[in-house]
Amino acid sequence: MRVTTRARRVAPLPALAAIALLTACGAQVEPTSGADDATTTTVRRCAEPVEYTVPERAVVYEGGSADKMFALGLTDHVHGYVMPPANPPVSESPWAAEYEEVELLSQDLLNRELVVDADADLVVAGWGSGFSDERGITPEILDGLGIQTFMHAESCYGYPVFPERHSPFDGLYTDLERLGQIFGVEDRAAALVTDYRERVAAVQEQAPDGDPVPVFLYDSGTDKPFTAGAQVPPDDIIRFAGGENVFGDLDERWTEVTWESVVEAQPEVIMILDYGDQRAQDKIQFLKDNPVTAELPAVRDDAFFVLDYNEGISSPRNIDGVEKFGAYLRDRAAGR
Template identity: 70%
Template sequence: MTFHPSSRAALAAGLTAVLLLTACGAEVTDAGAGAGTVTVPRCGEQVEYTTPKRAVVYEGGSADKLFALGLTAHVHGYVMPPANPPVTGSPWAAEYARVTFLSDDLLNKELVVHERADLVVAGWNSGFSDKRGITPEILDSLGIQSFLHTESCFNYPGFPERVAPFEGLYTDLERLGRIFGVPDRAADLVRGYRQRVAAVTAQAPAERLPVFLYDSGTDQPFTAGRQVPPTDIISFAGGRNIFADLDARWTQVSWEAVVQAQPEVIVILDYGDKPAAEKIAFLRSFPTTRNLPAVVNDRFFVLDYNEGISSPRNIDGLEKFARYLRDLRR
């Protein structure tokens, strides 16, 4: 798909987005909150943003990035499908209570138009979707700004961008900081996150246990490839994702490959609608997996859904998993 930015006439429609496509390597300049516009990459293209005042965010990762940056006043509402755990358990539960819950369905164009959104924050194929008719290109044509999680830009048509998962988190915070006119706040937040990650990696052992992340699936397991946050979580904590060599995001593999890798630890991604306890029970009873070292030794670590997708909570998930591995070694 080749992207053609919407014209400047979109401003006359009463929405605030003007999109300019420039060379991918162009320097990004910060016009600041006072000027109201700034050019920031959206995956591999340069886009001019006007400071949003009525953002709609999809899933916890999108909301949490804005909440962590202190931008709650700029968030109109959130869309939260059932896979997400209840927001009452979030570190930003108070912020969720201050904005509008819009839907527990998948993201769709009709909703963001109805809510008069001036920015939509989501991932590619995890919010934005060709099949469901809500893409940055479509929103551009409506004069609605959009922001994609950098981690998801890996397979964004026309403008891919390859960034390691945790670097994608930092990049998002920095880019959102520029869009909303709070670059210093974003820089401070990223600096603190980097320091927390460095504290974990400094304690990581040289010998790395093989780790399998189990997302879902019975006929074939769904797991984490190289391009999603759990691979960095596992690696930084001192483990080795058995599927880190797969140049993919979330992907399907075979049970035979899992058995061949003989994982010593299994990370269970805990959904709101697919509880970890059910997945653990399956792995214990399934003939193919019940004799794996991790299952025999009861080495299951539960990773919250919002600690596994691109989110500030990745850092929390990393610290928890690192403590788990340290306790195992003791």
């Protein structure tokens, strides 16, 4: 493991092109001397300071990465996207028009060959979601190939080299701010973060009175359920809206638990993560038919809330998710 905190430099652009791009974006950065005197800006990649030049051929993995770039108005800097089958159709995205402007590179998992073939100068993904030791595509490997990388701050919790902790929504804000620094659109990023924080605060202010509602997120699984621990956006979505994630005490991201622990928690609302071939209605029907879960308070009361996949992973759409769930809990409280 490396222990130095000196900023690392990867994939410099030609100096004049980099300066022109930064000037156009309004970025204020200090030049860093090197072989080609390229202008760089130092931004943290998880806990590691890294020197970035402005990318022009970014490859983004999954909807969360793409949506962060699109929300910041950086479509022109995105070459293409990789979208595994779990993701809902991009035509359903608020940024459907932006997706049409860039190339679909693959509907499989992110891999090194794809990135190299795309002549990428930046890869945006999460640790364990996109980047992976097992699949041989890590920031360190891509550094050696001269390809810059950006990791979602929310996923830095599990990064073994330079780990860094953020609550899930703070991770979203951090990503927007850091991408804003890399691309010289800090003001745009700051405005987005301010807007998102205000929208979340409004949901918190309107949360139903009384004790938080116990909520179980059901991702998938029949023998054992897959759910959300404290390190993924649904935990914040549930908490900010006025609920309590019944597995929020697990210092994990997406994790497997037991049906016995779900029954013990007695959730009053079940949040269903909707994606790919894991249809929400099929999951709801399973919970109703399964004798172990059929008598849970949420199942008896038909208290199911469907969360879109891209509202549940680190994405600007987390804000939509918390607003929708906040409205659901308020309506539920008013109906009692």
